Amino acid sequence: MLARSTKVPHMLQKKPFLPAISVLTIAMAVTSVAYGSTIAKTASVSSPTAATSSVTSGGVPTVVQSSCMACHGLQGISPDGGMFPNLAGQWKTYMLRELDHFKAHTRADPQSPIMWAMVAPLTAAQTQQVAEYFSSQKPASGHVYDPKLVAEGKKLYFGGLPKMQMPACMACHGTTLAGLPPFFPMLAGQKRTYVINQLTYFKSGQRVATHKGIMQYIATRLDQKQIVALAAYIRSR
Ligand code: HEC
Numbered sequence: 001m002l003a004r005s006t007k008v009p010h011m012l013q014k015k016p017f018l019p020a021i022s023v024l025t026i027a028m029a030v031t032s033v034a035y036g037s038t039i040a041k042t043a044s045v046s047s048p049t050a051a052t053s054s055v056t057s058g059g060v061p062t063v064v065q066s067s068c069m070a071c072h073g074l075q076g077i078s079p080d081g082g083m084f085p086n087l088a089g090q091w092k093t094y095m096l097r098e099l100d101h102f103k104a105h106t107r108a109d110p111q112s113p114i115m116w117a118m119v120a121p122l123t124a125a126q127t128q129q130v131a132e133y134f135s136s137q138k139p140a141s142g143h144v145y146d147p148k149l150v151a152e153g154k155k156l157y158f159g160g161l162p163k164m165q166m167p168a169c170m171a172c173h174g175t176t177l178a179g180l181p182p183f184f185p186m187l188a189g190q191k192r193t194y195v196i197n198q199l200t201y202f203k204s205g206q207r208v209a210t211h212k213g214i215m216q217y218i219a220t221r222l223d224q225k226q227i228v229a230l231a232a233y234i235r236s237r
């Protein structure tokens with residue numbers, strides 16, 4: 001399946017065309033975000049409460065069955081065609097952080113209120129349990145809907161937009177789209193509509209890019225056609 005890379009992003013070697021200043025800014029952001037202050041912030045979400053929540057005979061947390069399955073699927077592959085993200089195989093640390101943002105309403109894009117309602121009743125133990133459960137599920141497999149779009153998206157994913165000083169997505173989300181723990185999400189196999197929505201929300205500022213505004217920097221350099229192509233490539237992996 002996905003070979004999850006734990007390597008540090010290597011945009012510095014791979015993207016010589018970027019002006020030194022923007023490379024430096026982004027590299028600093030990546031470093032301080034991945035290994036610095038946000039860890040302390042996230043620690044409050046993952047407070048090590050004993051997992052008291054129950055599990056079904058099939059090993060699925062009951063809260064997943066009662067509260068998450070309808071939109072994210074029993075094993076984290078969303079049964080819906082589009083706007084509900086797959087969670088299977090997503091990094092636990094990333095999901096805990098997002099769940100925390102939903103709880104605090106600091107993730108407030110037009111789709112977020114659905115999740116605000118979902119996380120409100122969860123105990124700390126249940127939050128840990130669901131993130132653990134979904135992260136241990138097998139990621140979605142890729143699907144190619146439109147080879148031409150996929151090819152366009154792939155080019156952007158690996159090449160970035162030098163003229164716009166936009167680094168390649170690969171630098172942070174990895175060559176296999178597996179992301180980089182603890183904070184860069186896996187993208188592989190993600191639903192197209194969800195990806196299009198999120199890039200659009202980052203672009204408009206409706207979803208605040210909590211990591212030094214990185215994704216807002218990226219998304220404001222993309223036009224709608226490029227966003228659609230990237231979503232097609234991401235879904236294909
Ligand atoms: C009624 C549908 C629905 C239900 C039920 C639901 N979700 Fe969600 N979930 C969504 C939507 C829509 C989003 C995208 C929200 C956004 O764009 O801000 C989302 C996003 C998420 C994300 C962020 C994913 C990412 O890649 O950033 C996580 C984690 C998540 N949900 C976990 C859960 C958990 C755990 C439960 C059960 C307690 C749950 N969801 C129940 C609809 C739902």
Ligand code: HEC
Pocket residue numbers: 026030085156157167168169170171172173183184185186187195198199208209210211212214215218230
């Ligand atoms: C310099 C690092 C970096 C680069 C380059 C980068 N990303 Fe991201 N990306 C992030 C971070 C960090 C997040 C987590 C969102 C946040 O900061 O709140 C993220 C989140 C995302 C999400 C939301 C995932 C989810 O589950 O909700 C998508 C989609 C995404 N990136 C796509 C891309 C695409 C497409 C590119 C290239 C055009 C790209 N990213 C380039 C760092 C990066």
